[in-house]
Amino acid sequence: MTVAAALLVLTDGRFPAGGHAHSGGAEAAVRAGRVTDSATLEDFCRGRLHTAGLVASGLAAAAAAGVHDPRTLDEAADARTPSPALRRTSRRLGRQLMRAARAAWPSPALDALAAARPQGAHQPVVLGLVVAAAGLTPQDGAYAAAYESVSGPATAAVRLLALDPFEATAVIARLAPDMDGVAGEAAEAVRGGVDALPAASAPLLEVTAEQHAAWPVRLFAS
């Protein structure tokens, strides 16, 4: 029997895992004038999907596959996240996801990682374990991470720019084929070792995340 509805529960924007306070770099891009409308939002989201989104997707799929020690994947996530601010954000969100997931899908694997990383493991690694705990597949994990990498900034842009929410949703819908591609690529990469997992990077996201973390006044935590 295929288990699929759990994926809807997990990726629902109302799943209480802390994502609402984060813009995925959109706030810095809006301030810099790079994201001003739905067309530029789409460019931003596509860029994030094929870089940070692909990396997260690979890590989530690998964690869901259960062939590697999650702590090894956590180190692999560190290696793929140069910005200390983004590492902190990822671990904080990982810890918040852990809390919600242990209520929704209690599992010894989640307990073990929570004990090994009390301050939080990287969010995509936690996400992969949650996917497995929910009875979903590595491919589902890849999808969840890919989707989150664009839904976060798109939702934030609605608040930051007073963007038409229908247009923002249309942006996400237009990116669906890209998400299919990224999730497929990520799930495929899991066949190799940890070093073969995607390691794409978006230097501008890393740089602006550091700048954003130092702003005294901001709407979003990242």
Next chain:
Amino acid sequence: MHKEHAEAFPQRHSHSAGPPLGPAPGRPDGSRRALRIGLGGPVGSGKTATVAALCRTLREEFSLAVVTNDIYTREDAAFLLRAAVLAPERITAVETGACPHTAIRDDISANLEAVEDLERAAAPHGGLDLVLVESGGDNLTATFSRGLVDAQIFVIDVAAGDDIPRKGGPGITTADLLVINKTDLAPYVGCDPAAMAADAKTQRGRLPVVLTSLNSEDGVAPVADWTRTRLEAWQQRETVSQ
């Protein structure tokens, strides 16, 4: 839209590193966690001023910590730090992504982590008795999840208009304590605090209403007295269940 978490998230007393349903970090002997009180209410009604005054009044008797939820700055935390009402390590600011009510009601994960981190950090120093969680100023429907706080105070003020208690809303009608603040301004804004309190009482049944003017000497006393009573009841309960 607004899910009820009280039943679905039994981990309110646990932390992410602990056993799934284990106790919260608290006193070194593990006997109790701090009482958690939320303060909500419209923008500028005097929540931060109440928190500051409560800290000054209660800090000699109890071990305190504060979590603020600012909308887009760390102003509330910065104010409390400047006013030095508590040691800096006892004050934490949570960022809410422009949505304070989400962070105190629909997705309380960041606030729970902040509360638990404060408790963990204070554990070697005798633990905490009370954690005050201030919500960023929001609308009249913003209330705290029972998964985050044990009791909540809703703060409104006379300057926002004397029809607010009559209009009601979950904050006014269900908060464990309703504070009508800034009574010193009543003559200037042409409103009658006693009539506001009477309207509020109609809405609230047996739940208490107090009038405060934080500008006056010991103006926070009614709130401090209520808090002390809650704390004593909480600590008694915790002792009994040991």
